[in-house]
Amino acid sequence: MxxxxxxxxxxxxxxxxxxxxxxxxxxxxxxxxxxxxxxxxxxxxxxxxxxxxxxxxxxxxxxxxxxxxxxxxxxxxxxxxxxxxxxxxxxIGAARDIVVKTLPCRVAALNRLADDVMELRLQLPASERLQFLAGQYLDILLKGGDRRSYSLANAPHDDDQLVLHVRNLPGGRFSTMVFEELKPKGLLRIEGPLGSFFVDEDSPRPRLFIGGGTGFGPLKGMLDHLAAEGLDRPHHLFWGARAADGIYAPEWLQKMAAEHAEHFRFTPVLSDHPTATAADFPAISGWPHDAVLAEYPDLSGFDVYMAGPPAMIHAAREAFLAVGLPTDQLYYDSFEPAVPAE
The missing domain is CATH 3.10.20.30 (Beta-grasp domain)
Known part of the structure; x- marks a missing residue:
């Protein structure tokens, strides 16, 4: 019925x-x-x-x-x-014309970004293209019905390959495969694009981006997209990690800061092993949401985009709404643990 x-x-x-x-x-x-x-x-x-x-x-x-x-x-x-x-x-009107597809792909490259983070580059068949919005994710389809979700770390205009940032999780079915078994030219199946985490480009407000760990990936895709369109307002990225080596994209950060000095800022936030710098940027000790509120105690005039572990998303969401951030100006992607197929 x-x-x-x-x-x-x-x-x-x-x-x-x-x-x-x-x-x-x-x-x-x-x-x-x-x-x-x-x-x-x-x-x-x-x-x-x-x-x-x-x-x-x-x-x-x-x-x-x-x-x-x-x-x-x-x-x-x-x-x-x-x-x-x-x-x-x-x-979300922008997503209505995006077609979700199930496609085969080959592993184009595996690049170690940090001890526990791998950049996985996927190549689609020559006859196929995946149209997506910056910040969306795709599912890796595994045998037995399991699927693993990973955000796209590249922008739609740079779609020759699909780029994922995979953290090596102890006992993780797919992450173990990526770090120990997967080789270039290996075959995978994907479904995507999925999710509603992407930029509201009609908003005139400045933007804050808060990433935890590999939550940097979708934010990078968003910022690459916005930079290609021309940054026309302040954009401030806060990236939380345990230690300085968790800020695993120093060249990209330095390039963004140099090319978009008027409209882009970056603040690393280190929780366990604070140091004076991370990726040559002055680091703050503590948690990302605290660092944001220390700099921006009034968030009512900002759009806020967050991606990363559930604990970070929950703490930041509660803190930001408590100081008056409107719910319709908060966008987030919580990296929830995978649920095995029954």
């Missing part, structure tokens, strides 16, 4: 089957909502149910609180319709 869903404030409508989530139905019919992990953990797809009823299943997803559920909020990546719905959620 199908139910009708009306999106507010746009008034757009689509149908959702009783065996699919609201997010799945919207994407299938060309309506792009914010989303990230798709497993109920990150909370990116949260919206409000104005009329009707949804079901999140037998257990509450971790990305939403009981208070939010009581207030009419829902996680659309997990919620299914019980009857016709009217929902309030931000639509």
């Amino acid at each position: 199908a139910f009708d869903v009306t999106i507010q404030p746009s008034g757009h409508t689509f149908e959702v089957e009783d065996d699919e989530t609201i997010l799945e139905a919207g994407i299938r019919q060309g309506f792009a909502f914010p989303y990230g992990c798709r497993n109920g953990a990150c909370g990116s797809c949260k919206g409000r149910v104005l009329q009707g009823e949804v079901d999140h299943g037998p257990t509450k997803p971790p990305g939403i609180t009981e208070a939010e559920l009581a207030d009419g909020m829902a996680l659309f990546c997990q919620a299914v319709a019980v009857d016709d719905l009217e929902i309030e959620v931000r639509e």
Whole structure:
């Protein structure tokens, strides 16, 4: 049985089957909502149910609180319709013309960026091209139905190869393969582009970027895209790592700072082993969100883009909203752990 869903404030409508989530139905019919992990953990797809009823299943997803559920909020990546719905959620028009594809690819190169970070370059067949927005991610499709999500670290105009930054996680199925088994010319299958983490280019506000670890990857893709378009306002990148060697793109950072000195700043933030500099930039000791608030105590006039581990995203989100950052000026991609296929 199908139910009708009306999106507010746009008034757009689509149908959702009783065996699919609201997010799945919207994407299938060309309506792009914010989303990230798709497993109920990150909370990116949260919206409000104005009329009707949804079901999140037998257990509450971790990305939403009981208070939010009581207030009419829902996680659309997990919620299914019980009857016709009217929902309030931000639509993302830029993604509606992007086609999600499943494609074979070859490993073009493996470049060690740090002891625990590998740049994985993928080459698509000559007859194929993956159109994407800077900041989106793709899934590596593994045997047995498992998939691993990685953000694209290159910009759409530089798409001869697809570039991923892979951190070596102890026991990680795919990261172990990348660091120990995968060779150039090896074959993989991907699905993408996915996600709603990309730049609102219609906004006139200055932008802050906060990355933790390999969360730098999608931010690099965004900044490369914006630089190609011509930076016309302040852009400040904060990159958090444990120690200076975790800031693994010194040449790129120095080039950006030299070529866009008027509109680009970079601040490394080191948590465990603070040093005077990282990649030749003065470093701050502590946590990225604290460094941001020390420099920008009033965030109401900024657009903020964050990517990295869930703990960093959660702490920064709570801190930034508490000082008045509007929710519609905060964009984030939380690198939630992979959920094995059942």
